[in-house]
Amino acid sequence: MFWLADKRCMNHIKHGHIYSHFGLEFILYLVELLREGLCRRTQRSRAISPEVQVLAALGFYTSGSFQTSMGDTIGISQASMSRCVSNVTRALVEKAPQFITFNRDPSSREESFQEFQRVAGFPGVIGVLDCVQVAIKAPNSEDSSYVNKKGFHSVGCQLVCDARGLLLSAETCWPGGLKDTVVLERSAFYKQVQDTEEGWLLGDRRYPLRKWLMTPVDCPESPAELRYNLAHSATHEIVDRTFRAIQTRFKCLDGTKGYLQYSPERSSSILLACCVLHNASLQSGLDAWTLERTDPLEQPESLEQRPEDRDSQAEDLRRQLILKHFS
Structure with a gap:
């Protein structure tokens, strides 16, 4: 499983601000919610797992950090970080009518x-x-x-x-x-x-x-x-x-x-993605x-x-x- 395969990301979830904002259960729920949409967009030659994509995007949304510093924290390049944020944002916007x-x-x-x-x-x-x-x-x-x-x-x-x-x-x-x-x-x-x-x-x-x-x-x-x-x-x-x-x-x-x-x-899409996350987290308790x-x-x-x-x-x-x- 991803969390065991990537110890650096696992450590960031357990001890970082993302866990304190959402908790592991909600993060896992989010990965499954968005998995199909994220897999659909990922090019096979540069595949990044849905787990990494969700974690990267949540890191960006919640830290206010620029993509370079957030990417360094979880061990991916700025270009990969940018793709993750774009993919997760689009996947969340697609879910807006549901939430x-x-x-x-x-x-x-x-x-x-x-x-x-x-x-x-x-x-x-x-x-x-x-x-x-x-x-x-x-x-x-x-x-x-x-x-x-x-x-x-x-x-x-x-x-x-x-x-x-x-x-x-x-x-x-x-x-x-x-x-x-x-x-x-x-x-x-x-x-x-x-x-x-x-x-x-x-x-x-x-x-x-x-x-x-x-x-x-x-x-x-x-x-x-x-x-x-x-x-x-x-x-x-x-x-x-x-x-x-x-x-x-x-x-x-x-x-x-x-x-x-x-x-x-793109700013409007990021804002709507955060609104979807707000509602999804409320509905999760x-x-x-x-x-x-x-x-x-x-x-x-x-x-x-x-x-x-x-x-x-x-x-x-x-x-x-x-x-x-x-x-």
């Missing part, structure tokens, strides 16, 4: 309502929504659409998660310069949720109020509106906590360690927020909404919600 799904059946919806209501008393929540940024190197074309409002190049990732931090949707392919509202309106998820009749998502002040998307009251004038905003904030924070935990576990996404040294397309950082939350700017963009039905629905549950 990241927005389930809309009634029993799942009711369970979601209960789990979210236990957080801060906010009723009817089916998910929390946010758009986050991951720093990348400047594209070769110097495409200004990837420069975000903070002035650095990034890819935008629209995330929706449940009360446990499990991702229900992850769209990682957006230029960092796009506004969150534009990303939402162009996303595949937008088409899925517009006809939602029971329950709603929670979004912050950067999003428009809709019947299926509850946002904070801009200037709360009553104790009920204030209670609504507090419950909204405490519940919506789950998506921020989830992304911080993903960045902490997968340090290749952590901007404090440097940006991803790849094209926007690991805790979503074990490695969570405790950064202060950034207060979003309010959306400047034109009068013609207002949704009066959504405003009525929010008023009724506040009156019934927060008065």
Whole structure:
């Protein structure tokens, strides 16, 4: 078996950070999950076992190290390391529909309502929504659409998660310069949720109020509106906590360690692969927020909404919600 055949890799698993992040059982599960896809891509003349490929990729995702140093650690060349990361990333992206799904059946919806209501008393929540940024190197074309409002190049990732931090949707392919509202309106998820009749998502002040998307009251004038905003904030924070935990576990996404040294397309694939790993590890019993950082939350700017963009039905629905549950 591979683990006995390659003592250097075995030692790295037992004593390195990869084992502390996932545990041997999950790593073995991952190897079997991806084995067929990895074997399909490996050229026979330069065959690298699925075990080595998975270990190399996990090392890169979790260390934030450049491929040279990670390759040295487990004893493979930089070129082989690069192939491993590419192969495992593609194999994980292929698994995304299996691990990241927005389930809309009634029993799942009711369970979601209960789990979210236990957080801060906010009723009817089916998910929390946010758009986050991951720093990348400047594209070769110097495409200004990837420069975000903070002035650095990034890819935008629209995330929706449940009360446990499990991702229900992850769209990682957006230029960092796009506004969150534009990303939402162009996303595949937008088409899925517009006809939602029971329950709603929670979004912050950067999003428009809709019947299926509850946002904070801009200037709360009553104790009920204030209670609504507090419950909204405490519940919506789950998506921020989830992304911080993903960045902490997968340090290749952590901007404090440097940006991803790849094209926007490849960076988006790496980000989606890490989202798949996050969900797979949760479904295997690991805790979503074990490695969570405790950064202060950034207060979003309010959306400047034109009068013609207002949704009066959504405003009525929010008023009724506040009156019934927060008065």
